[in-house]
Amino acid sequence: MHDGSGRxxxxxxxxxxxxxxxVQDLSFTVQPGAVTGFLGPNGAGKTTALRMILGLITPTSGSATINGLxxxxxxxxxxIVGxxxxxxxxxxxxxxxxxxxxYAAAMNVPDSQVDRALELVGLAAAADRKTGGFSLGMRQRLALATALLGDPQILVLDEPANGLDPEGIAWLRGFLHAFAAGGRTVLMSSHFLREIENTVDRLVIISQGRCVYDGHIEELRAAQQARALVQADSPDVLVGRVQQAGFGVEYLPDGRLAVIGADSRAVADLAREAGVALYAMQDERIDLEQLFFRLTQGQYAGLPQYAPPMRGTWADRPGEGGDV
Ligand SMILES: Nc1ncnc2c1ncn2[C@@H]1O[C@H](COP(=O)(O)OP(=O)(O)OP(=O)(O)O)[C@@H](O)[C@H]1O
Ligand SMILES: [Mg+2]
Structure with missing residues (x-):
């Protein structure tokens, strides 16, 4: 008997x-109550891993279970799984x-589920149109409706945002959040971080078949150190004060100072204490996309390592031995 955990x-x-x-030595757990993104560049092994999870292909070794089976x-x-x-x-x-x-007949679910699924994905108005004339976004919605027919506890979606316009992506985000908020499980793949960064709570990132990150998306954001960029009337005085407060500082070519690990508010407070005037302040945005690129290129220099291994973790570095 399955354990009903939604894992x-x-x-x-x-x-x-x-x-x-x-797919190489891939290990991770997808928990209920959250949307987990399964991210990696084209050819990383996402679809292959999902097909193994869904029993469509047999692993060479290792195992994949749903609710323990x-x-x-x-x-x-x-x-159980859509x-x-x-x-x-x-x-x-x-x-x-x-x-x-x-599909409902094949799955032995009542026809009433058909109308419910069409409603859920926003296709009720197109219910009696032939699918040959459907746009890519409509096909994605219909595929999702098919997965929802059995009222499953777990959704496994391969690139569901592909082909959706921004409104469609926003709709999908709302739908998946609500689905997960009810204690259900979502595992969705994507090759495009920006497309899913606001949709997922957790991320499993793979590169060349291997896991390179497994953790909360906020932990990934925090891993990239923020910088406050400021222009000061007495840079050297400010540098002394921020270093005293424990921050690293860099002089930028344009004359500004970059205070590492600080936000502009903290720097403004220190500047005021030091009697230094600031003319410009900017918080540097964390470029998650760049971080993803570095992770999937196997370049880890300067990035923190987390423990224990299954949470917020860069797993074994792929490509060591020169095969990147
Ligand atoms: N049936 C197959 N026979 C041979 N090679 C395969 C087969 N299926 C996948 N591959 C190879 O396995 C690797 C991983 O492919 P996979 O489709 O899992 O990647 P993906 O992460 O889903 O990529 P994409 O973002 O393009 O969908 C690729 O090198 C691919 O060519
Ligand atoms: Mg794929």
């Missing part, structure tokens, strides 16, 4: 396709409602 647990998962080691051992899997791996497999001459009714 997805991946342990030491590997998949080789001939010479391609698509491999997918194929779940009783009534459609009532999945979208591909938003293209619709019969073009079928209407959205007809498509969902076919």
């Amino acid at each position: 997805i647990h991946v342990q030491g998962l590997n998949k080789r396709f001939g010479p391609v080691h698509a 491999p997918f194929h051992r779940l009783p009534n899997p459609g009532g 999945a979208v791996l591909d938003a293209h497999g619709f019969h073009p001459n079928r209407t959205a409602r007809h498509h969902l009714r076919c």
Whole structure:
């Protein structure tokens, strides 16, 4: 019997396709009550890992369980996991409602679930249109509706934001937050951090089949040190004061000072104490995208290491040995 926990647990998962080691020693746990992003560049192994979680391909080694069981051992899997791996497999001459009714019949769920699912994804008005004329965003919504038919506890979505316009992404964000807030589980992949950074609570980042980060998105943001950029009338006096307060300082080529790890408010307070006037202040925005790029390129210099390994952690560095 499954444990009903809503957890997805991946342990030491590997998949080789001939010479391609698509997924390498991948371990992570997806918890209920949160939206977990599964992020990595094209070819990182996301779809392969999701297919193993969903029992569509067999791991070379390692295991993936849902509620403590491999997918194929779940009783009534459609009532536990709803999945979208591909938003293209619709019969073009079928209407959205007809498509969902076919799936509902196969899953043994009542037709009333079809209308509910259409409502949930905002497709009720298009229910009787043929899917052949659907836009990519509408297909994504229909695929999500299909996954919701069994009223699942867990959603596994491969690139669900792909093809959605900003309004569609905002809608998806609201939908997934509400789904997770009810204590359910969401695992969604993306190759594009900006697309999902406001949607996900947690992130598992993979690069070349390996996990390079597993933790809260806020921890990732905090890992990149913020800087306050200021222009002072007496830079040297200010440097003395901020160093005394324990901050590092850099002189920028344009004459400004960069106070590392401080926000402009803290620097303004120190400047006032030192009798220094500030003419310009700017808090440097943390560029999460750049951090993601560095992580997935295997460049870790200067980034903190976290412990214990399954939370806020840069896992084993990929590419050591020169294979990046
Ligand atoms: N059936 C297969 N046969 C051979 N190689 C495969 C197969 N499926 C995936 N691969 C390879 O495994 C690696 C990972 O592919 P995968 O589709 O899992 O990446 P992904 O992270 O989902 O990428 P994308 O962002 O482009 O969707 C790639 O090198 C890919 O070519
Ligand atoms: Mg993929």
